[in-house]
Amino acid sequence: xxxxxxxxxxxxxxxxxxxxxxxxxxxxxxxxxxxxxxxxxxxxxxxxxxxxxxxxxxxxxxxxxxxxxxxxxxxxxxxxxxxxxxxxxxxxxxxxxxxxxxxxxxxxxxxxxxxxxxxxxxxxxxxxxxxxxxxxxxxxxxxxxxxxxxxxxxxxxxxxxxxxxxxxxxxxxxxxxxxxxxxxxxxxxxxxxxxxxxxxxxxxxxxxxxxxxxxxxxxxxxxxxxxxxxxxxxxxxxxxxxxxxxxxxxxxxxxxxxxxxxxxxxxxxxxx
Ligand code: PAF
Numbered sequence: 001x002x003x004x005x006x007x008x009x010x011x012x013x014x015x016x017x018x019x020x021x022x023x024x025x026x027x028x029x030x031x032x033x034x035x036x037x038x039x040x041x042x043x044x045x046x047x048x049x050x051x052x053x054x055x056x057x058x059x060x061x062x063x064x065x066x067x068x069x070x071x072x073x074x075x076x077x078x079x080x081x082x083x084x085x086x087x088x089x090x091x092x093x094x095x096x097x098x099x100x101x102x103x104x105x106x107x108x109x110x111x112x113x114x115x116x117x118x119x120x121x122x123x124x125x126x127x128x129x130x131x132x133x134x135x136x137x138x139x140x141x142x143x144x145x146x147x148x149x150x151x152x153x154x155x156x157x158x159x160x161x162x163x164x165x166x167x168x169x170x171x172x173x174x175x176x177x178x179x180x181x182x183x184x185x186x187x188x189x190x191x192x193x194x195x196x197x198x199x200x201x202x203x204x205x206x207x208x209x210x211x212x213x214x215x216x217x218x219x220x221x222x223x224x225x226x227x228x229x230x231x232x233x234x235x236x237x238x239x240x241x242x243x244x245x246x247x248x249x250x251x252x253x254x255x256x257x258x259x260x261x262x263x264x265x266x267x268x269x270x271x272x
Pocket of ligand 1: 058148151
């Protein structure tokens with residue numbers, strides 16, 4: 001496995017990658033969810049390239065950029081164990097050699113709802129770094145988790161709207177035995193918070209199992225949520241994050257705080 005820390009090393013490694021190349025973009029602190037992305041990438045491509053970069057552009061001033069877990073040695077072991085060919089671990093200066101970029105990707109109206117409403121500028125920061133990493137790694141395929149469903153939707157849309165020569169592939173969320181979605185932020189939870197955090201996936205499951213139209217879905221989810229987590233949003237949309245249909249395929253998305261940790265989750269469902 002080659003570990004490239006700068007553009008020159010990445011470019012050397014990239015030209016030697018034969019066949020179809022898949023990229024998995026991460027901020028490190030790799031867990032089973034990332035391993036599922038890497039395995040899905042390895043199934044579909046000849047070579048797999050993983051990027052590890054905690055992107056300052058997508059953190060707000062009061063968010064967890066400084067305390068975001070950085071576990072590079074363990075991350076490299078995960079990559080090696082999963083047969084990754086190349087890992088790109090740039091520094092902040094390597095990614096943004098001219099300081100914070102003034103030209104950025106605007107996510108459009110979808111960037112202002114849900115996560116974007118709670119985290120102004122978040123998707124501008126995400127799409128800007130994703131576009132840069134796509135240019136630097138030039139993959140045929142790029143894998144993103146459904147756990148960050150709005151991010152996946154916006155990355156797909158950026159690829160579509162700007163004709164990026166890459167296929168964006170979504171990978172189902174990996175969950176703990178009790179339903180909690182795997183997330184690097186789960187490691188902030190103390191044992192009591194960890195137990196309370198199951199409320200998010202429980203609410204989604206209750207909503208997905210409800211019958212009686214959109215209102216019944218939301219009512220069932222809210223009832224199952226309980227009072228131990230502080231709800232940020234619970235939203236029912238169509239699969240593209242537009243207005244919820246009266247029936248048929250939809251998406252139910254949730255964000256809530258457990259203590260000072262903000263968690264998100266979502267599920268596909270059929271409104272019946
Ligand atoms: O999902 C993430 O970990 C990040 O948002 C990404 C896609 C690596 C961009 O920094």
